[in-house]
Amino acid sequence: MFHPLRAAAVAAVLLCMLLLPGSSPASAADGDPPAFTLYGDGARGWGLNSTSIQSPGPTLTVYLGYPVTIALVGIEPAVTHNWFIDYNGNNQTDPGENKSQDFLGPGPALFTFIPEREGNATYKCQYHFNMMFGTIRVVAQMNVTLYADAGLGWGLTNKTVRSPGPPLVFLTGTNVTFTLIAVDSSIAHDFFIDYNADQIPSVGEPKTADFNKTNPP
Ligand SMILES: [Cu+2]
Known part of the structure; x- marks a missing residue:
């Protein structure tokens, strides 16, 4: 099954949190409170x-x-x-x-x-x-590995994949490198920042190519 919308929704939740750094956890990469x-x-x-x-x-x-x-x-x-x-x-x-x-x-x-x-x-x-x-x-949080599973969401490890995924916070202007790993087999995912919350990648929204378990981005 192909679940682009679910993956997009998960990304939207994840990235809404990214846009609210003042309310996001800041103490630990696994989402512990600040x-x-x-x-x-x-x-x-x-x-x-x-x-x-x-x-x-x-x-x-x-x-x-x-x-x-x-x-x-x-x-x-x-x-x-x-x-x-x-x-x-x-x-x-x-x-x-x-x-x-x-x-x-x-x-x-x-x-x-x-x-x-x-x-x-x-x-x-x-x-x-x-x-x-x-x-x-x-x-400084700059290198992030995210695991993707259409049925579960996103995780910082393959054992903690969940929906919504982990909060991520970045300083404005920080270059962030994501390593994206699909946990499920043969399902296409992408990763984008849904700034306007319309569930689809739009002009000006950073977006990866599709990826899956055998074809990493
Ligand atoms: Cu003392």
Whole structure:
């Protein structure tokens, strides 16, 4: 069976989300929400929940240029912490380094920031930087592999194909390279950005050639 309309509709949903970067997930390529909860303990480090606190803490992956919200929870009732990205590695907060307000106790204290420096850096608490640190990866999303299945939708892996497909966010002006892989056999797909939401590729809308399992684009 040939399902161009279904594939187009899936692409439309996917790309509507692309056009609304302010509401799209920005923290992980698999569509996780743009938010982390971090539990901090001056003697043990950071954790994504209160039972997994360790040093170094969890590696966080965020998108360059897109807001991230971290809910900060202090484990000890009366110990002050903060959270910042120590871009220059001097264990101190400097101008231009994303830094939360001080916090303590269960809160949580919400800190929203926009990562503006690509690459790996270390996040810390300025007061307990020897224990409370971890890696933050700030990535520009530019290479995307998408798996297509007319019956299931799109996925970032062949095991997570779904409809609507995963949200994708890109900085305006970013060159994006898609690798498109058909999961189903002998069904033609394409990929286009349906800016005007009319379900068909129009002039000015980026569009691939048709592809299928044996003839990749
Ligand atoms: Cu601390």
